[in-house]
Amino acid sequence: MTVDGLPVVLEKGMTVYDAARQAGVDIPVLCHRDGLHPAGGCGVCTVEDKASARLLPACVTRAEHEMVIETGTDCAVAARKDALELLLSDHLADCEPPCEIACPSGLPIMRMLRDLAEGRVQEAAALARQYPCVCGPEALCEKACRRKALGGAVAIRALHLVLAGDVLAGQPDSVTANRREPPRFRSWMTGLNETMLPLLCHEIGPRQFCDDAPFVEISSPAVSYEARRCMQCGCLKPNDCRLRELCAQVDARQRTFKGASRAVIRRHSRGFRFDSARCVLCGICVRYAQQVGASIAPAFHGRGFNEFIGPPLGRTWDDVPEEILSACAAACPTGAMTFQHRQ
Numbered sequence: 001m002t003v004d005g006l007p008v009v010l011e012k013g014m015t016v017y018d019a020a021r022q023a024g025v026d027i028p029v030l031c032h033r034d035g036l037h038p039a040g041g042c043g044v045c046t047v048e049d050k051a052s053a054r055l056l057p058a059c060v061t062r063a064e065h066e067m068v069i070e071t072g073t074d075c076a077v078a079a080r081k082d083a084l085e086l087l088l089s090d091h092l093a094d095c096e097p098p099c100e101i102a103c104p105s106g107l108p109i110m111r112m113l114r115d116l117a118e119g120r121v122q123e124a125a126a127l128a129r130q131y132p133c134v135c136g137p138e139a140l141c142e143k144a145c146r147r148k149a150l151g152g153a154v155a156i157r158a159l160h161l162v163l164a165g166d167v168l169a170g171q172p173d174s175v176t177a178n179r180r181e182p183p184r185f186r187s188w189m190t191g192l193n194e195t196m197l198p199l200l201c202h203e204i205g206p207r208q209f210c211d212d213a214p215f216v217e218i219s220s221p222a223v224s225y226e227a228r229r230c231m232q233c234g235c236l237k238p239n240d241c242r243l244r245e246l247c248a249q250v251d252a253r254q255r256t257f258k259g260a261s262r263a264v265i266r267r268h269s270r271g272f273r274f275d276s277a278r279c280v281l282c283g284i285c286v287r288y289a290q291q292v293g294a295s296i297a298p299a300f301h302g303r304g305f306n307e308f309i310g311p312p313l314g315r316t317w318d319d320v321p322e323e324i325l326s327a328c329a330a331a332c333p334t335g336a337m338t339f340q341h342r343q
């Protein structure tokens with residue numbers, strides 16, 4: 001057979017993907033992972049066999065002598081883009097939270113609010129001081145905040161100032177240094193409504209912080225209440241997401257296909273977070289856990305459009321061993337599973 005015109009000597013059991021690798025040709029994959037049994041399904045590895053005039057998923061198709069595989073034909077590239085855009089139509093999640101995109105100082109707002117909500121006040125204060133507040137009372141972050149329509153924007157600016165203490169304004173140089181480069185591709189959370197609030201944040205109540213209120217103490221319950229209102233909209237792996245990388249390569253659009261959206265589930269267990277909106281149902285976590293013989297491990301549930309990943313029936317994520325959660329999070333190609341080791 002040939003791959004992109006390069007001859008390949010076939011070995012027993014080789015897939016088209018293996019043959020391409022042997023020829024030094026890189027085929028993009030999402031649900032496939034070296035060392036795991038191939039499952040197929042995402043369509044991202046589609047190539048064209050000129051001999052049979054068929055589009056084939058390279059990771060699960062057995063290589064055959066007469067094949068003439070082309071990886072970069074218009075049909076193959078279009079099929080790969082369609083596969084990614086189908087996944088995106090149901091990926092109702094922000095790569096970066098809108099508050100951070102709007103923030104001129106580059107403050108990692110989500111992390112600051114998470115630290116504050118979880119009682120790591122010193123860490124939150126260190127961030128607030130590292131990225132001084134420069135936007136003035138207009139608070140661009142709050143204008144962009146997704147909670148604006150759900151009880152009022154999180155009082156980000158007030159919390160930033162409370163935490164930063166005496167460092168109230170930055171120098172222009174530090175602002176330029178802190179500003180991030182715009183990324184190549186971003187997906188967005190859409191369809192947010194009040195029923196999703198309890199699933200996304202610990203505090204569903206309205207904003208209670210007044211901008212003209214006297215300076216409050218960091219330890220005040222009002223501060224942690226406000227931080228807990230943050231829905232943590234953004235991804236915890238924004239720079240380590242295979243889906244994002246592949247979408248950028250083919251200039252994929254989130255709105256090409258429109259469909260009903262799946263239910264949102266977000267669960268925390270120890271340092272582990274599962275965020276169903278980011279899951280592409282690739283099954284890598286399930287196959288990995290099976291391969292290492294984990295007895296309590298992530299599993300598929302439901303069917304068709306209601307399919308989702310979760311702990312095994314009758315169990316919770318707390319029952320899954322920490323090392324399995326950590327390894328599954330490392331293998332997960334998106335931000336659906338993340339794990340942050342506790343200090």
Ligand code: SF4
Pocket residue numbers: 097098099100109110113144145146147154156229230231232233234
């Ligand atoms: S809810 Fe939190 S993460 Fe989302 S935009 Fe508002 S402050 Fe940012």
Ligand code: SF4
Pocket residue numbers: 278279280281282283284285286309331332333334336337
């Ligand atoms: S949680 Fe991650 S690894 Fe598991 S199926 Fe979803 S995207 Fe794939």
Ligand code: FES
Pocket residue numbers: 028029030031032039040041042043044045046057058059060
């Ligand atoms: S990578 Fe081959 S079907 Fe998903």
